[in-house]
Amino acid sequence: MNFIAQSSDLLQHLLTVNGAIMSKPLIPILENFLFDVKGGELTINSTDLETSMTTTMAVDAKEDFKVAVPSRMVIDILRSLPSDSVTFKIDPATFSIEVISKNGRYKMAGQDGAEYPSIPEITGDNSFQAPANILLRAVSKTLFAAGNDELRLNLTGLFVELKEDRVIFVATDANKLVRFTRNDIKPGVEQNFIVPKKPLNLLKTALPNDETPVAVDFNKTNVSFSFGDTKLICRLLDEKYPDYTAVIPTENPNTLTISRMDLLSSINRISIFASKTTHQIRLKMAGAELVISAEDIEMANEATERIACEFDGTDMEIGFNAKFLKEMLSTIDGDSVQLCLSQPNRAGLVVPKENEKDEDITMLIMPMMLNNY
Numbered sequence: 077m078n079f080i081a082q083s084s085d086l087l088q089h090l091l092t093v094n095g096a097i098m099s100k101p102l103i104p105i106l107e108n109f110l111f112d113v114k115g116g117e118l119t120i121n122s123t124d125l126e127t128s129m130t131t132t133m134a135v136d137a138k139e140d141f142k143v144a145v146p147s148r149m150v151i152d153i154l155r156s157l158p159s160d161s162v163t164f165k166i167d168p169a170t171f172s173i174e175v176i177s178k179n180g181r182y183k184m185a186g187q188d189g190a191e192y193p194s195i196p197e198i199t200g201d202n203s204f205q206a207p208a209n210i211l212l213r214a215v216s217k218t219l220f221a222a223g224n225d226e227l228r229l230n231l232t233g234l235f236v237e238l239k240e241d242r243v244i245f246v247a248t249d250a251n252k253l254v255r256f257t258r259n260d261i262k263p264g265v266e267q268n269f270i271v272p273k274k275p276l277n278l279l280k281t282a283l284p285n286d287e288t289p290v291a292v293d294f295n296k297t298n299v300s301f302s303f304g305d306t307k308l309i310c311r312l313l314d315e316k317y318p319d320y321t322a323v324i325p326t327e328n329p330n331t332l333t334i335s336r337m338d339l340l341s342s343i344n345r346i347s348i349f350a351s352k353t354t355h356q357i358r359l360k361m362a363g364a365e366l367v368i369s370a371e372d373i374e375m376a377n378e379a380t381e382r383i384a385c386e387f388d389g390t391d392m393e394i395g396f397n398a399k400f401l402k403e404m405l406s407t408i409d410g411d412s413v414q415l416c417l418s419q420p421n422r423a424g425l426v427v428p429k430e431n432e433k434d435e436d437i438t439m440l441i442m443p444m445m446l447n448n449y
Contacts, residue, residue, distance in 0.1 A: 077113075077139060077141040077143070077165075077166040077167075077168055078137070078163055078164055078165040078166060079113050079118060079135040079136060079137035079163070079164050080135060080136040080137075080161055080162070080163050080164075081118065081133070081135045081136070081161065081162060081164070082159070082160070082161055082162075083154050083157045083158070083159055083160055083161070083162045083177070084154075084159040085133060086118075086133065086154060086162070087151065087154040087155060089120055089131045089132075089133050089305075090109065090120060090147075090150065090151055090154070091151070092129070092131050092282055092306055093109070093120055093121070093122045093129035093130065093131050093282075093306070094122065094147060094151065095122075095129065095277075095278040095281060095282075096122040096123055096124055096127050096128060096129040096278060096308075097109070097122050097124070097147045098124040101124065103125075103193070105144055105187055105191055105192055105193075106123065106124060106125070106193070107146065107147060107148075108144035108145055108146055108147055108186075108187060108192070109121065109122055109144070109145045109147050109150065110122075110142060110143075110144055110145075110189055110192040111142065111143050111144075111145050111164070111189065112142045112189065113135065113137045113139075113140055113141050113142070114140045115140065116134060116135065116136070116137055117132055117133070117134055117135065118132065118133050118134075118135040118137070119131070119132045120132070120133075121192070121195055122147070123193060123195060125193060126272070126274075126275075126310060126311050127272075127274060127275040127278065127308070127309070127310040127311070128195045128196065128308070128309045128310070129278065129282070129306070129307070129308050129309075130195060130306070130307045130308075130309075131305050131306045131307075132305045133305065141166065141168070141189070142188075142189025142190060142192070143166050143171055143173065143186045143187070143188070143189045144171070144186055144187035144188065144189050144191070144192050145173060145184075145186055146184055146185070146186070149184050150173075150175070150184070153175055153182050157177050158178075160177065160178055162175055162176065162177050163175070163176040163177075164176075166186065171185075171186040171187055171188050171189075172184070172185055172186060173185070173186040195309060196298055196309055196311075198293045198294065198295055198298055198299070198300045198309065199295060202265060202267060202293065202294050202295060203291060203292060203293040203294070204238065204243075204261065204262075204263035204264070204265070204292050205261075205289050205290065205291055205292070206243070206258075206261045206289075206290050206292065207286075207287040207288070207289060207290070208283045208284050208285070208286060208287065208288040208289070208290050208303055209283075209284075209285050209286055209287060210258060210260070210261065211279075211283060211290050211292075211301075212279075212280060212283045212285055214243075214245045214256050214258060215234065215245075215276050215279060215280050216280060216407075217245075217254065217256050217407055217437060218234060218245045218246070218247040218254045218255075218256050219234055219247055219273060219276055219277070219280075220247070220254075220403055220407065221247040221248055221249060221252050221253060221254040221403075221439075222234060222247040222248070222249060222273055223248070223249030223250065224249070225249070228250070229313060229315050230270065230313065230315035230316060230317055230318070231248055231249055231250060231318075232272065232273055232313070233247075233270040233271050233272045233273055233276075233313045234246070234247050234270065234271045234273070234276055235247070235268065235269075235270050235317045235320070236268060236269055236270070236271060237268045238263040238265055238266060238267045238268060239263070239266060240262065240263070240264055240265070240266065241259065241262050242257055242258060242259045242261065242262070243257070243258050243261045243263060244256070244257045245257075245258075246317070246320050248318075248320060248440075250442075251397070251400060251441075251442050252400045252403075252404070252439070252440065252441050252442070253320060253323065253324070253439070253440040254404075254407075254437070254438070254439050254440075255320065255324070255436075255437070255438045255439075255440075256435070256436075256437050257435065257436040257437070258434060258435055259434045259435070259436070260434035267294075268317070269294055269299060269312045270312060270313040270315055270317055271299060271310065271312060271313070272310060272311070272312075272313055274310075275308060275310035278308060279301055279308055282306055282308065283303065284303070284304070288303050288304055289303065290302065290303040291303070294312070296312075297311060297312060297314070298310065298311055298312060299312055323423065323440065324423075324425070324438065324440055325416075325418055325422060325423055325425065327418055328416035328417055328418050328424075328425060329389055329390075329418065330361070330387070330388070330389025330390060330392055330416070330417040330418065331387070331388045331389060331414055331415070331416050331417075332359075332361055332366065332385055332386070332387050332414065332415040332416075332417070333385065333386040333387075333388075333412060333413075333414050333429060334366060334383065334385040334386070334412065334413060334414075334415070335383075335411060335412060336405055336408060336410060336411060336412060336413045336428075337411070338383055339366075339383065339405060339413065340402065340405040340406065342368050342381045342383055343357060343368065343398055343401055343402055343405070344402065345379065345381065346368050346369065346370045346379050346380075346381055346398070347370060347398035347399075347402070348379070349370045349371065349372060349377040349378055349379035350370035350371070350372060350398055351370075351371075351372045351373075351374070352372070354397070354444065355397050355398045355399045356370065356395050356396070356397065356398070356444045356446075357369065357370045357395065357396060357397075357398045357401070358370065358393060358394075358395050358446060359393070359394050359395075359396065359415075360391075360392075360393045361385070361387045361389075361391060361392050361393075362387065362391040363387060363391075364384060364385060364386065364387065365382055365383070365384065365385065365387075366382070366383045366384075366385040366387070367380060367381070367382050368380070368381050368382075368383065369381075370398070389417070392417060392420060393420060393446065394417065394420045394424065394443050394446070395420075395443055395444035395445065395446045396424070396441055396443060396444060397441070397444060400441050401426070401441060404426045404439045404441065405426070407439075408426065408427075408428050408437065408439070409428060409432065410428040410429060410430060411429075412428070412429035412430075413426060413427065413428055413429060414426075414427050414428075414429055420443060420446070421443060421445070422443065423440050423441065423442050423443065424440070424441050424443060425438055425439065425440055425441075426439040426440075426441060427439065
């Protein structure tokens with residue numbers, strides 16, 4: 077049993093699906109790729125039983141077979157070989173694998189591909205399509221706000237809410253929240269599901285930043301993303317997502333409009349002097365001036381800066397976590413941002429002054445109690 081492939085092409089396909097491989101899994105075979113050769117096509121599978129990735133490529137093969145191949149070893153040898161054709165020769169009795177290049181032969185222990193866990197198939201008729209660059213943008217703009225607390229499992233993923241004429245992506249850890257809406261994706265169904273963080277990070281790496289169509293298929297337990305010759309399938313979080321709309325304030329009579337980069341640069345400097353425990357900074361808004369300050373009483377550190385701005389509302393002083401605010405300002409696009417506020421003890425909204433076409437993004441940040449309140 078053997079096949080011939082281009083080393084660089086094969087390496088690229090392996091790297092695409094390598095993220096789903098676990099190091100030191102409970103089931104040893106999961107440290108391997110499954111090579112499934114059928115009809116002159118090689119399908120490469122990887123899985124950790126929660127997330128599976130599959131990619132296909134054409135190879136020169138005269139028979140069909142399956143073999144489990146050590147992931148780290150095959151990637152390392154292909155990385156070190158020049159770009160040229162390589163032959164994979166598999167012993168049908170022992171499943172040992174010999175990689176033959178122009179200048180050398182390299183032997184590794186494989187396993188019977190029949191013992192590799194099967195990749196789940198999505199059964200159901202729920203599906204929609206989205207361009208890869210739009211899906212990539214949605215994940216990139218939201219996933220940073222998802223939580224890491226395993227005791228609040230429902231907040232550790234991305235909530236995807238499908239409407240007839242739009243898709244809403246939401247992530248929150250209860251201290252910050254991002255809602256990202258695309259009005260140019262029209263699923264035609266009313267459904268929702270929660271996708272875990274790990275597969276979405278793998279998806280971010282694998283998705284091309286172009287208009288390649290991505291088919292999204294889902295049922296009650298799994299979702300798959302298919303694009304080009306690659307497919308990612310993952311188990312959904314079987315949890316109930318909180319009513320995020322209830323925490324987004326609708327009445328925000330105080331609006332600060334300011335240069336995004338000026339504000340971000342100032343916060344980067346001021347936060348150096350903030351408490352390393354709370355990361356609290358203070359924003360004082362009055363007229364056409366914003367005063368940003370921070371202090372670390374224990375270390376006797378403090379800093380203050382003034383920035384020109386437009387402020388429409390009642391003079392206000394409010395505290396925020398500098399780390400959260402920096403993440404949001406780094407993620408939002410555009411030259412100007414708005415901070416929409418109601419009261420110093422109520423959540424604030426960070427939004428671009430102008431949204432991109434067919435897009436709406438709202439970021440919510442909870443305030444921190446200042447010592448003078």
